[in-house]
């Protein structure tokens with residue numbers, strides 16, 4: 001019998017152990033461009049380690065997922081952080097796990113608010129990009145470089161990610 005994980009709304013405090021929440025809410029850090037633009041400054045801990053490491057910007061066009069979502073695996077990137085920045089105002093599913101002795105602990109599932117992006121900190125267990133609506137178009141900022149930056153963990157029994 002699969003364990004079920006109930007999706008929670010994404011908040012910065014709840015996500016803080018795993019990464020950063022990026023959104024243009026509240027007052028901007030700076031008002032620029034002759035007062036016509038708010039800059040929400042330096043919102044993410046970008047962390048790229050190892051030989052030849054640099055920041056890369058890629059575009060992902062991903063199939064949407066439906067709920068309940070069967071979580072079979074999580075992964076982590078030991079050499080770099082990874083940011084998912086939606087290019088639409090649609091929500092997406094964000095799944096993370098604490099690390100327990102080198103293996104993922106119980107998953108936590110969050111639904112983003114419209115316009116929110118996230119940045120997984122380096123080496124944090126996470127589910128792969130999971131849009132909930134089409135088009136699943138995202139800008140992804142992550143590490144480009146040599147070496148193996150992907151570790152996968154497949155659960156013996158998948159989890160069911162549910163709305164309530």
Ligand SMILES: NC(=O)N[C@@H](O)C(=O)O
Nearest residue numbers: 075077082126127128129
């Ligand atoms: N593999 C890849 O580029 N994407 C994954 O890391 C992911 O988290 O979706």
Ligand code: NI
Nearest residue numbers: 075077082128
């Ligand atoms: Ni990833």
